[in-house]
Amino acid sequence: MKKERAQPALPEGEQERRHHGVKAYLKESFLNAADARPLRILAEYLEPRSRLGRHRIEDTIVFMGSARVISREHAQDELRVAEAGAGDVERARMRLAMSRYYEDARELARRLTEWSKQLDDDERRFVVCTGGGPGIMEAANRGASEAKGMNVGLTISIPVEEFDNRYVTRELSFHFHYFFMRKFWFVYLAKALIVFPGGFGTLDELFEVLTLRQTRKMRKHLSVVLFGSQYWDEVMNFDALARHGTIDAADVKLFHRTDSVDEAFELVTRDLTRYAMAERGATL
Numbered sequence: 189m190k191k192e193r194a195q196p197a198l199p200e201g202e203q204e205r206r207h208h209g210v211k212a213y214l215k216e217s218f219l220n221a222a223d224a225r226p227l228r229i230l231a232e233y234l235e236p237r238s239r240l241g242r243h244r245i246e247d248t249i250v251f252m253g254s255a256r257v258i259s260r261e262h263a264q265d266e267l268r269v270a271e272a273g274a275g276d277v278e279r280a281r282m283r284l285a286m287s288r289y290y291e292d293a294r295e296l297a298r299r300l301t302e303w304s305k306q307l308d309d310d311e312r313r314f315v316v317c318t319g320g321g322p323g324i325m326e327a328a329n330r331g332a333s334e335a336k337g338m339n340v341g342l343t344i345s346i347p348v349e350e351f352d353n354r355y356v357t358r359e360l361s362f363h364f365h366y367f368f369m370r371k372f373w374f375v376y377l378a379k380a381l382i383v384f385p386g387g388f389g390t391l392d393e394l395f396e397v398l399t400l401r402q403t404r405k406m407r408k409h410l411s412v413v414l415f416g417s418q419y420w421d422e423v424m425n426f427d428a429l430a431r432h433g434t435i436d437a438a439d440v441k442l443f444h445r446t447d448s449v450d451e452a453f454e455l456v457t458r459d460l461t462r463y464a465m466a467e468r469g470a471t472l
Contacts, residue, residue: 232369236362240340240377243359247464248317248340248377249300249456251293252393253324253384253415254286259294263287289384289416290327296382296415296449297331297339303457305337314379314460315340319370320356324384329355342370371396379464380411380456385419401442402435409463412443413452420445 218224240246258266263284270280297316304314316332318325320341332339333355341356343363364370375397383394394414400406414420429435446452 229366229369232364232366233372236373239359239362243338245313245315245338245340245360246377247314247379249297249304249314249380249382249460250317250374250378251297251324251328251382251384252319252374252386252390253289253293254386254390255319255321255323255325256387257286257290257323257327257385258283259290259327260284260287286385289324292415292449293324293327293382293384294331294334296452297328298335299331299449299453300456301332301335301337301339303453305335313338314464315360317342317374317378318356319343319374319389320353320361322353324386326353326355329353333357342373344370375400375406378410379408379460380413382413382415382452382456385416385423391424398439398442402439409459411456411459411463413455414443414445415447415452417445417447 212218219227263280263286266275267277267280267284269275270277300314301316307313315338316328317340318328320329320343325341329339329341330353338357338360339355340360341353341362343361344367345363345365362373364373371393374393381394381397383390394412397406397410397412401410401412426435426440430437430440444455446455
């Protein structure tokens, strides 16, 4: 029998390359580099799409508003402390006044979740969706959770303390790097938008939606409710925009203003019944 010839040993570097090579899609140094940005963007589209699909989430009711609004109970505690000499009394009084929006968002989300759970078609659940943080977002997730309903949280990485809230359904908690991908998921499945008093982020999200509706880039009907008439009338003079000719008078009718949970509930459920249930497949 012919004796096999021993194979020469590979140089140490060649052995390393042959047996310990790392595939490109496993290289963290590459995935975190600028050249892989398109992959990261695509991941923030595909991973939420996959997970939402598994849970049959096709229609959402989006709540937006300030992360700084606190519950009435918390606000009352702050005021007591301030009046005892350990805080800013005027600020505490304002925080207490603004806490009504936390309680209203909580109640409205609870009622909408209970309503949606009574619908016959399980695939048409209108699920509460928020930015997943504190304030109005927490209130809406909390209300949905109290109604024992699934709810969505879309958090964003920003250079402040982490702000997840504990009421978001664990399987439907998403975390984004790119604001524009987060906003895409806010709008893509939304069939109603309820906007409570908020700051720069809330205004940014609101005006993006209004622009999509104004320019008809959004083909579906989307009910937009501005909750808190006094706040919105003071912060944004939409009628002045129409008067100066920078928007059409009809553009002011792209949204409703109200201070009533009952009225907001009636507006949203009426429009969802009239439009969303008949517009399956209509998207942006």
